[in-house]
Amino acid sequence: MNPPSHHHRPRGAGLAYRFNIHREILEHRDRIDLLEISTEDYIVRERRLGADNDLQLLREALAVFPGVAHGLSLSLGTVEGPAPWYLEATNRFLGESGLEIFSEHCAFHSVDGNDLTLFLEMPFAEESVAWLARKYEAVKAALGRPFALENVTYLFPVPHCPLDEATFFRRLCEETDASLLLDVTNLFNNSQNHGYDAGEFLERYPLERVSQIHLAGGFLTEQGLWEDSHSEPVMEPVWDLYEEVIRRTDCEIVILERDSKFHPFDRVLADVDRARDVFWRYRDPAAPAYSPRPSPGSSPQSLRPEGPEFSQLGAFQRALMARITDAGFREAWARNPADAGAMVGLVDATWLRRLVDCDSRSMDRLAKSWKAIGIEDAAIQEQYENNEWAAWADLLSSEELAS
Ligand SMILES: [Fe+2]
Ligand SMILES: [Fe+2]
Structure with missing residues (x-):
């Protein structure tokens, strides 16, 4: 080692x-x-x-x-x-x-x-x-x-x-x-x-x-x-x-x-x-004893996110994200939160109440930012593709020169 x-x-x-x-x-x-x-x-x-x-x-x-x-x-x-x-x-x-x-x-x-x-x-x-x-x-x-x-x-x-x-x-x-x-x-x-x-x-x-x-x-x-x-x-x-x-x-x-x-x-x-x-x-400059070293890692254990104990937390997250990213869901939510929540499995009254009462100004701000991020992402993707193309072009021309 x-x-x-x-x-x-x-x-x-x-x-x-x-x-x-x-x-x-x-x-x-x-x-x-x-x-x-x-x-x-x-x-x-x-x-x-x-x-x-x-x-x-x-x-x-x-x-x-x-x-x-x-x-x-x-x-x-x-x-x-x-x-x-x-x-x-x-x-x-x-x-x-x-x-x-x-x-x-x-x-x-x-x-x-x-x-x-x-x-x-x-x-x-x-x-x-x-x-x-x-x-x-x-x-x-x-x-x-x-x-x-x-x-x-x-x-x-x-x-x-x-x-x-x-x-x-x-x-x-x-x-x-x-x-x-x-x-x-x-x-x-x-x-x-x-x-x-x-x-x-x-x-x-x-x-x-x-x-x-x-x-x-x-x-x-x-x-x-x-x-x-x-x-x-x-x-x-x-x-x-x-x-x-x-x-x-x-x-x-x-x-x-x-x-x-x-x-x-x-x-x-x-x-x-x-x-x-x-x-x-507040610290002694003398180095402390070494601790165990990391191992190479193994395949992840099964998590069972679909387990019933997590179903409402998961549905809460899906509904929260849909309120930010999905205009259609936002309209359904404005009409009737319980019906909209049920569409993504959010049925528990406590979890529904948590989402209903989430700070609405912050939610609006997030929805607006999401729209802006989408536009920015498209620009970054375009720049990335241009850069990648440029990198390939550079590589090819240097290989051409070498050959
Ligand atoms: Fe930090
Ligand atoms: Fe950090």
């Missing part, structure tokens, strides 16, 4: 890697402890094409920095089996890159092939805990490793649910061995947007399971809501929460997420500096 690489137990505070800041990251290697690699950038062809096709930049970065992997497209909460392409591509990427530590989101965004690419919060109910636990185990077996579950910024909580968010995560930890990626900015955003106290949340949230932290900066919209844009410096109250979490947990991995406004790069680095200062104030 190979000796453990520096990806086996990364520690410290670092940055989410993006290939467009590759040079800046390498130039400041003394100010960044580790990198987080977005698997999406490498397993979704559209993003990979024209960027770092042969993984040369990524290999160079991972030779210098320890790294962890972060997934985006699993939609863990959807009452469907995990997409085989996702498991296959993620497994292949983790093998190719040598990354061992993995995380995904505790949310859902895709139903019946319609992908919002925006996280929706799971209903805080026991059915969700049971489903997430079952799917987590299946994905864990397929990837050959436990992984961390991240809390997301969500537009609205599903109403009339018996659990609160912190208790929901505690229940999930009781049912699985998952560790937690606590996105402190998402916690701040949700506490502000949905009116709860973040400090009080931490009292009930299973801090003992936190293995990773995310920090990011967003902005306040005209409607008074915090947007998780990953484009701004980390907000001051988030720093206070971060220090609190570092002080009260054994978490070893902290990542600053930044997706735009990379320059001046010093401003990005200033947040990494601050995250590192806090981290190392």
Whole structure:
């Protein structure tokens, strides 16, 4: 067996890697402890094409920095089996890159092939805990490793649910061995947007399971809501929460997420500096003992999404998605929610009430965004096809020259 690489137990505070800041990251290697690699950038062809096709930049970065992997497209909460392409591509990427530590989101965004690419919060109910636990185990077996579950910024909580968010995560930890990626900015955003106290949340949230932290900066919209844009410096109250979490947990991995406004790069680095200062104030630099290494993974266990215990959660998700993506369903819903719900199997009164009372402004916003995404997708597809054609043309002409 190979000796453990520096990806086996990364520690410290670092940055989410993006290939467009590759040079800046390498130039400041003394100010960044580790990198987080977005698997999406490498397993979704559209993003990979024209960027770092042969993984040369990524290999160079991972030779210098320890790294962890972060997934985006699993939609863990959807009452469907995990997409085989996702498991296959993620497994292949983790093998190719040598990354061992993995995380995904505790949310859902895709139903019946319609992908919002925006996280929706799971209903805080026991059915969700049971489903997430079952799917987590299946994905864990397929990837050959436990992984961390991240809390997301969500537009609205599903109403009339018996659990609160912190208790929901505690229940999930009781049912699985998952560790937690606590996105402190998402916690701040949700506490502000949905009116709860973040400090009080931490009292009930299973801090003992936190293995990773995310920090990011967003902005306040005209409607008074915090947007998780990953484009701004980390907000001051988030720093206070971060220090609190570092002080009260054994978490070893902290990542600053930044997706735009990379320059001046010093401003990005200033947040990494601050995250590192806090981290190392509370941590012993001596390396801890090594933990077990991941196995190659096995075929996923049977999940039985069609089981009666999940039928109403599944129907709720289908009806919610249809309200966003299907104009015909929206009309039927406006006429009579019970009849429309029954069309997709949503028959339980409690689950129907949860969907009837979902925040209607957010639902309208999502329906409008879905339309816009469709238009944008068509443009991206066209660009992708052009790029692919251009890549083939390049290849052919160079082969012609060589022959
Ligand atoms: Fe994330
Ligand atoms: Fe995050």
